[in-house]
Amino acid sequence: MAKVTIHELAKYAVDEIQSGASEKVVAQKIAAFLLDERRSHDAAQVMRAIDNELARRGTDHVIITSAHEVSEEVKKQLASLLDVEKPVFSDVIDSSVIGGVKAESGERQIDLTVRAKLQKFKSEVMRSE
Numbered sequence: 001m002a003k004v005t006i007h008e009l010a011k012y013a014v015d016e017i018q019s020g021a022s023e024k025v026v027a028q029k030i031a032a033f034l035l036d037e038r039r040s041h042d043a044a045q046v047m048r049a050i051d052n053e054l055a056r057r058g059t060d061h062v063i064i065t066s067a068h069e070v071s072e073e074v075k076k077q078l079a080s081l082l083d084v085e086k087p088v089f090s091d092v093i094d095s096s097v098i099g100g101v102k103a104e105s106g107e108r109q110i111d112l113t114v115r116a117k118l119q120k121f122k123s124e125v126m127r128s129e
Helices: 006-018 023-036 040-056 072-081 114-128
Strands: 060-066 087-093 101-105 108-111
Touching: 006 023, 006 040, 023 040, 023 087, 040 060, 060 072, 072 087, 072 101
Parallel strands: 060 087
Antiparallel strands: 060 101, 101 108
């Protein structure tokens, strides 16, 4: 039996996501496959390949990090701020986020968390002293 390539896994994942499957379910399937095949060391490469496949199809991967689930409207606004026209969202629920939201797509990032605002305020206070 031929080994499934990283590119084939990425194409499968993007096909599933674009057909409406839950990203969480697709991620679990990919992770289970990699573990079953004793290829967990390929996980980072698969993630990069998925991002590349999304980009090839004219879609960008946007990672939204917050303390709780973010509405679709807020996601669309964040994608607009990141200048992403066809976003595919991944939600990361992080209990260390006190409030606000952070969005990343490729090299672009918007950090609207309370922690980021407090750090900016602290830097400004330190500079003015």
